[in-house]
Amino acid sequence: MSQPEKLSRSVVLGFWISTALFALQMGFTAYAQLRLPQVAEAFAHLGFPAYFRVELSWAKFAGLAALLIPFVPARLKEWAYAGFGITLVSALIAHLAAGDGIAAWGWAAGTGVLWCISYFFWRRLQIADASYAARIGKNAPLAELL
Numbered sequence: 001m002s003q004p005e006k007l008s009r010s011v012v013l014g015f016w017i018s019t020a021l022f023a024l025q026m027g028f029t030a031y032a033q034l035r036l037p038q039v040a041e042a043f044a045h046l047g048f049p050a051y052f053r054v055e056l057s058w059a060k061f062a063g064l065a066a067l068l069i070p071f072v073p074a075r076l077k078e079w080a081y082a083g084f085g086i087t088l089v090s091a092l093i094a095h096l097a098a099g100d101g102i103a104a105w106g107w108a109a110g111t112g113v114l115w116c117i118s119y120f121f122w123r124r125l126q127i128a129d130a131s132y133a134a135r136i137g138k139n140a141p142l143a144e145l146l
Contacts, residue, residue: 008128015121022114023064026084029111030060042104046094059083067118074126081119088112 032039034057043053066072066080088108095105 008132011121011124011128015118015125018114018117018121019067022084022111022118023068025107025111025114026060027064029107030057030064033057033060046098048094056087060087077122081115081122084115085112085119088115 033043033053040050040053043050063080063083066076088111091108092105092112095108098104
């Protein structure tokens with residue numbers, strides 16, 4: 001096995017581990033926003049209307065589908081990452097503006113770290129994909145690694 005192939009496999013592994021952890025966290029928060037009354041109270045505490053909580057939950061589920069389904073176009077995955085990034089930064093700002101402590105905003109910060117790691121590995125996959133396609137002279141994905 002060549003060095004680039006090992007690197008690509010480690011990037012794929014890093015991507016899937018970090019993305020799975022990120023997806024579990026975001027999936028849980030989306031579920032909690034829909035089902036748990038204490039989360040609804042937290043949204044009210046932050047000044048958000050109830051419909052925003054529901055809308056945000058379904059947007060999170062759609063974004064997770066975009067990230068986890070391998071054959072979704074890269075541009076759509078990029079938009080999903082952007083949406084998650086905006087959501088996480090907005091959550092931090094909302095909690096800090098409301099004067100909440102680390103118990104409230106720490107989850108957004110921790111999930112933001114997972115977001116960064118997942119996005120880093122996804123970009124590395126995009127670079128490896130482009131390099132592989134250039135080597136074989138086609139616009140073929142790294143199907144054997146995914």
